[in-house]
Amino acid sequence: MKTTDATTSNLGHAILGLLARTPLTGYDLAQRMRRPIGYFWSARHSQIYPELARLEAAGLIxxxxxxxxxxxxxxxxxLAPAGLAALRDWVVAEPSPQxxxxxxxLRLWSMWTVAPESAIELVESCxxxxxxxxxxxETELAEFAQLPEARDPGAPLFASRVTLEYGIRTQRxxxxxxxxxxxxxxxxxxxDPSTPHHGRA
Amino acid sequence: MKTTDATTSNLGHAILGLLARTPLTGYDLAQRMRRPIGYFWSARHSQIYPELARLEAAGLIxxxxxxxxxxxxxxxxxLAPAGLAALRDWVVAEPSPQxxxxxxxLRLWSMWTVAPESAIELVESCxxxxxxxxxxxETELAEFAQLPEARDPGAPLFASRVTLEYGIRTQRxxxxxxxxxxxxxxxxxxxDPSTPHHGRA
DNA sequence: CCTTTCATGTAATGGGTTACATGATTCG
DNA sequence: CGAATCATGTAACCCATTACATGAAAGG
Known part of the structure; x- marks a missing residue:
């Protein structure tokens, strides 16, 4: 017997994950969808408020x-107890390929169509x-990386730390x-063609 | 005076990028949206056919x-001449933050709610x-990396090579x-708690 | 006084997935 | 003879963005 038959969306699980850490208003949730979790998930308030109503109707919050x-x-x-259970189920569930x-x-995949100087500019801006x-x-991670809870796999700060580490590694x-x-x-x-150069012409 | 006033979508530019390399049928385009460009952009045929009609109405293909x-x-x-021009304009245009x-x-950000053994399994599957x-x-890159065109910034294979290199670096x-x-x-x-271990308890 | 922040909602539109629909050829 | 591949399209639905709408408190 399942705890929840209602299919909760990705956005719903993002909200449950936020509320599992601390109670928040819809407005607060919208702020968090920029930073700190905005770098891997985002949503506008117009999407959040209806989803909150759905989650509450499902008894999850x-x-x-x-x-x-x-x-x-x-x-x-x-978060209601059923909400925490639903979040846990989702975390360990088989991920569907996104x-x-x-x-x-995509843009750089077509860079060959423009002049090399434009391509260089493009890459430099990236x-x-x-x-x-x-x-x-890096500055965000430095704020809490040395706290003892950031080492405890059962603490929210641990997950915050490792996901931020992911962001740092991919950006690097x-x-x-x-x-x-x-x-x-x-x-x-x-x-510069005026300067003599070696290698193929 | 602009060449195109019609606002072309990201999908449209993905299609233009594919057709700039070689002429294709809608079916072929759908195949390419899995591999090779499927690893950074994807679309189903149901999305592709209407977009082709729009691009053709705009005179781009x-x-x-x-x-x-x-x-x-x-x-x-x-690709029509106007299509190549539109693609070039888009490549060098200011990118809007996506x-x-x-x-x-997102999933791992809530990993702290489950047992550590479950978390380990989760990370191992990732x-x-x-x-x-x-x-x-890596095998895909090996197929064409040594070809001379893959070194020429004006050749499609150059862009294929560098974007694949990106995929490799991020996966690594x-x-x-x-x-x-x-x-x-x-x-x-x-x-394993039965084995004596060093470090903190 | 004007702008920003707090705070919650709805409506219209666009982008994307799933499912429906059709039919010939090729391979096992 | 059945399944897979080729090949194109439409319809219904969900997810997400932009825009509309309201109003109080706080700060420059």
Whole structure:
């Protein structure tokens, strides 16, 4: 006998994951969907509010009305026991292969259609972006990496730490890749033809 | 004066990028949306056929009827001059920040709610997946990496090579990350309590 | 006083998946 | 003779973004 027959969406599980850490309002959830979990999952408030209603109807979350500045009653949501069970089930469930969509790689996949100088500019701008995000993640990780809870696999901070580490590693790999590409580009098309160059013409 | 005022979608540019390399039927395009470009962009045939009609209405592509096995006339699409221009414009255009959605990281972000043994299994299955994909990309790259066109920034194979290299680097980073995580997990919770172990309890 | 932040909702539109539908050829 | 491959399309539905709508408190 299953605890939940209602099929909960990915967004629903993202919300459950947030509420498993601490009770939040819909507004707070929307903020968190930028940072800290915004770097691997995102959603707008217009998507969050209806999903909260669905989760509550399924008995996975509950709310209490608190003081707030909005024109309507401010609701703070928290995880119901069935919600924690549903989250646990989902974490260990067989992952269905998700469709990949990387706009940056798609763009660079057609870089051969433009002049090499434009391609170099393009790659340099990618490198800049990845460097910026890398620096952000590194400062964010530094804020809590040394706390003892960040070492405990049963603590939320542990998961925050390892996922941030993932972000750092992939951004670093992306920066390295950009630099490797720049090497490949200038190797094939030397930037200054007045300077004598070695290698193939 | 712009060449195209019609706003073309990401999918549209993916199709233009494919047709810039060689003429294809809608069916062929759907196949390519799995491999080779399927690892960074994907689409089903039900999405591709209407988009082809839109691109053709915008004058970016053309088709000719060829012999085929389908019940309806088989159409081979190729890029029109305006299509190549639109593709070039898009490649060098300012990229709008795309929303990120990584289901694997979202899942692991809630790994703290399950037993450490379950978490270890989870990470091991992630490592297996990344290793498989890494091996696929490596064999695919080996097929054309040594061809001379793969060194020419103006050739499609150059872009194929560098984007595959990106796939390889990110998958390798992911495998390393999984192994690092396993180290963190067994460090905190020793797998076999009967064996005497060093470090903190 | 004006802008930002707090705070919650709905409506319209676009992008994407699943399912429906058809029919010839090739291979086991 | 049945399954897979070739080959193209439509319809229904879900997910996500943008835009519409409202209003109080706080800060410059």
């Amino acid at each position: 509950r709310h209490e009305v608190i003081d707030g500045a909005g024109p309507r009653p401010t609701k703070r949501y928290s 469709p990949v969509r990387d706009l940056e790689v 490198r800049r972006d990845h460097r910026t995000r890398l620096a952000e993640y 790999a992306a920066v390295d890749w950009c630099e490797w590409m720049l090497g490949e580009l200038v190797d094939a098309s030397p930037p | 053309r088709h000719e009827v060829i012999d085929g096995a389908g019940p309806r006339p088989t159409k081979r699409y190729s 929303p990120v959605r990584d289901l694997e990281v 490592r297996r997946d990344h290793r498989t994909r890494l091996a696929e990309y 980073a992911a495998v390393d990350w999984c192994e690092w995580m396993l180290g963190e997990l067994v460090d905190a919770s020793p797998p």
